[in-house]
Amino acid sequence: MIRLDGNSIAGTLAELFGGEMTEAQGICGGCGAENFVGALHVYRAAGIVVRCPSCDNVLMRIVEAPGRTWVDLQGVTTLQVSR
Amino acid sequence: MAGTAVLGRLTWLVAEVVETRSETPHVRTLVLDVAGWQDHRAGQHVDVRLTAEDGYQAERSYSLASPPGEPPAITVERLDDGEVSPYLVDVAEAGDRFELRGPIGGYFVWEPDGSTDPLFLVAGGSGVVPLMAMIRRRAAAGSDVPATLLCSSRRFEDVIYREELDQLAARGDGLEVVQTLTRAQPPGWAGYSRRVDVELLREVAPAPDQSPRVFVCGPTSFVEAVAEGLVSLGHRPGRIRTERFGGG
Numbered sequence: 001m002i003r004l005d006g007n008s009i010a011g012t013l014a015e016l017f018g019g020e021m022t023e024a025q026g027i028c029g030g031c032g033a034e035n036f037v038g039a040l041h042v043y044r045a046a047g048i049v050v051r052c053p054s055c056d057n058v059l060m061r062i063v064e065a066p067g068r069t070w071v072d073l074q075g076v077t078t079l080q081v082s083r
Numbered sequence: 084m085a086g087t088a089v090l091g092r093l094t095w096l097v098a099e100v101v102e103t104r105s106e107t108p109h110v111r112t113l114v115l116d117v118a119g120w121q122d123h124r125a126g127q128h129v130d131v132r133l134t135a136e137d138g139y140q141a142e143r144s145y146s147l148a149s150p151p152g153e154p155p156a157i158t159v160e161r162l163d164d165g166e167v168s169p170y171l172v173d174v175a176e177a178g179d180r181f182e183l184r185g186p187i188g189g190y191f192v193w194e195p196d197g198s199t200d201p202l203f204l205v206a207g208g209s210g211v212v213p214l215m216a217m218i219r220r221r222a223a224a225g226s227d228v229p230a231t232l233l234c235s236s237r238r239f240e241d242v243i244y245r246e247e248l249d250q251l252a253a254r255g256d257g258l259e260v261v262q263t264l265t266r267a268q269p270p271g272w273a274g275y276s277r278r279v280d281v282e283l284l285r286e287v288a289p290a291p292d293q294s295p296r297v298f299v300c301g302p303t304s305f306v307e308a309v310a311e312g313l314v315s316l317g318h319r320p321g322r323i324r325t326e327r328f329g330g331g
Contacts, residue, residue, distance in 0.1 A: 038190025
């Protein structure tokens with residue numbers, strides 16, 4: 001499966017969070033690494049899986065279906081958004 | 084609330100093709116007129132959504148090629164098994180409409196901000212598109228920040244924006260354009276003739292102690308090889324911003 005990065009889901013994230021998110025910084029719940037969302041690893045299949053570029057821990061899972069979107073953020077400790 | 088656009092909120096807009104421009108045999112630029120468009124930043128992209136008569140939708144991201152202040156333009160490479168790019172490259176003509184949302188992104192963005200740190204831009208194929216927006220932005224702003232663009236293409240005829248890049252590099256304002264052709268080279272070719280490797284990066288990139296800001300865009304394997312190569316040469320990972328693209 002082709003590895004993409006957080007830039008490729010910028011539109012989906014902007015729709016979900018109501019603003020630009022690739023410059024937000026996320027802390028991995030697995031290894032504690034802090035990375036820009038734009039730099040996170042992204043895999044797309046039936047849904048979107050976002051992994052930590054440092055330790056490969058699953059940070060987010062997003063499934064878009066007609067009329068609804070399901071989001072799992074279990075792997076992320078914090079997201080810091082500059083405003 | 085239908086018909087009510089919340090300011091700053093990302094919504095689907097209607098784009099109308101104003102002009103098309105062939106860049107290479109497989110690549111075309113579409114200049115768009117988008118009602119409700121908010122000016123973009125160099126490096127941002129848009130999501131394009133096509134809807135078939137039966138309701139099937141396909142969505143892909145395309146980088147903006149035009150600099151801020153100019154109408155949005157996307158440059159698209161045709162992927163023969165793609166769902167969206169064959170329409171945009173071969174079929175769409177002036178007056179055609181499709182859905183688009185954007186501008187999108189902030190991580191892979193460059194703005195002239197007074198910093199004199201050199202810019203190092205590395206493109207694999209159509210990865211040059213967002214970097215071209217940065218180069219056009221730099222030129223439009225009259226910036227003389229030292230900038231080097233390293234473009235990797237398969238053949239001479241595949242080099243996107245070749246003439247404009249030559250013209251911009253000839254202005255003598257600190258932009259250097261370096262081309263490498265990985266598949267075939269025309270007679271008398273003076274550029275590089277191989278894939279971007281660590282040795283090539285060592286020759287072309289500003290030295291790590293100049294603390295260049297680096298933007299790399301292209302297919303995943305290209306982007307990761309370049310980023311790893313730069314880190315192995317002593318460039319700080321935090322100075323390297325990458326954007327990978329897949330199919331479409």
